[in-house]
Amino acid sequence: MNSYKNVKLIILGLAMLVLAACGDESVDGGSYELSAATNSQQTSAYVYTAALADILQNDEESEYDIDLEVLPYSGGIGNAELVQNGEADIGIMFNMSSNWAYNGIVAYEEEYPDIRGLVGGMNEYFIGVIASTDFLEKNNINSLKDIADNEIAVNLYANEPGTLAEYNTKLTLEAYGMSYDMIEEFGGSIEFTSNDVIQTAFQDGNADLHIMALGRGHQVISEISTMTDITLMDIEDEYHDFFTDIGYDSGTKFPAGEFNNQDYEVNIPSFYVTYIVNADMDDEIAYHLAKTVNENKEAMAQSHAAMNDFVPEQAGYSARNGNIPLHPGAEEFYEEIGAVD
CATH class of the missing domain: 3.40.190.10 (Periplasmic binding protein-like II)
Known part of the structure; x- marks a missing residue:
């Protein structure tokens, strides 16, 4: 009887060793x-x-x-x-x-x-501020500050709430002392939508402004720039501290030549x-x-x-x-x- 028990213990011990080895294999x-x-x-x-x-x-x-x-x-x-x-x-x-x-x-x-x-x-990505060149010239706008100071009505197209692109929009407006409510108070409008709708809105002349997460050679902006005259706007140095305080990088510039007719560097925060x-x-x-x-x-x-x-x-x-x-x-x-x- 004792011998039988010993055999059972030996078998149980071997089984435990096999299971342990299998567990190690799942890691290694x-x-x-x-x-x-x-x-x-x-x-x-x-x-x-x-x-x-x-x-x-x-x-x-x-x-x-x-x-x-x-x-x-x-x-x-x-x-x-x-x-x-x-x-x-x-x-x-x-x-x-x-x-x-x-x-x-x-x-x-x-x-x-x-x-x-x-x-x-x-x-690397950047906070991209994309504007219709016709809209900027018509309203004599050189900076987002001009929109705030002169309470200019702007048709703002933004990505869906909860996306980083939409947070870039909200934070950029905040840096310049604006909000979604203020855009509407100026007589403008805000539409939260998809990239394909934003692209069509620029091409149809309905979109004045779009703020986004911009990468080099961004497909949507590349396609917009071939059909419509757009401008990539600077975020001036005086506003960069607002962004660096919450984790964005400053000091790098979006390079020239990424989009059609974009022969200039753009000073914008990156991440x-x-x-x-x-x-x-x-x-x-x-x-x-x-x-x-x-x-x-x-x-x-x-x-x-x-x-x-x-x-x-x-x-x-x-x-x-x-x-x-x-x-x-x-x-x-x-x-x-x-x-x-």
Whole structure:
């Protein structure tokens, strides 16, 4: 009887060892199904994240088999909640909106304490102030300040509320002492809508002004500029402190030649795209994801030129990640390559 019990104990012990070994294998290699919340399919973030998914799936040398589903939502504001709640494993954000989410400020009424930086500074965006040149000339406008000072009626087309583009609109008006209510008080109008409607409104002469998240070679603005005479307006230096105080960058300029007839630089605040993950993500997976992005810049840039902005040597910098904590797995990788500040 004792011998029988001993055999049972030996078998049980071996089974436990096998289960433990299997558990280790799930961390050190194995197959994983992950999801990445990005933005609409027309955006650069969606396109180069789809390229990342292909790289991960076709990496025959990797010990990890990762199937990354790319989700066309919820943008650089809503993705914080998806990652915080575990509805997405990776989320596209922006350096300043990551900070807002982590601290529960500006666009957020609550904190998202479990988000962590994975990759910072993948491509640069700007606060784009797009105006009809005819509207500016007709009203002798050289600055948004002129609209505020002279209470000029303006037909403002904005992206949907809750998007970063719409927050850029609201914040820019605030910097110049204006609000949506004031636009209407001046006799103007505001329409919250999609990019295709905004494009048509400019081409039909119905839109006077659009404030947005502007990337180099932005598809919608490129198409508008080929059909309509538009002007990219400066945000003067005296207003930049308003934006830098809430996490935007200053000092870089939107380059000339990005759009039709745009032969001038534009002085506007900028910000960077980031990837965030949840603090619960396994360290080795976070390490592998950070490593894969940093070592495949050229392949991702082939899918969308926006990734040419990416500087892998700065991917772990605090400012590039919105000054939120890095995921420990990503931080380990950046320390190895000297990409932390």
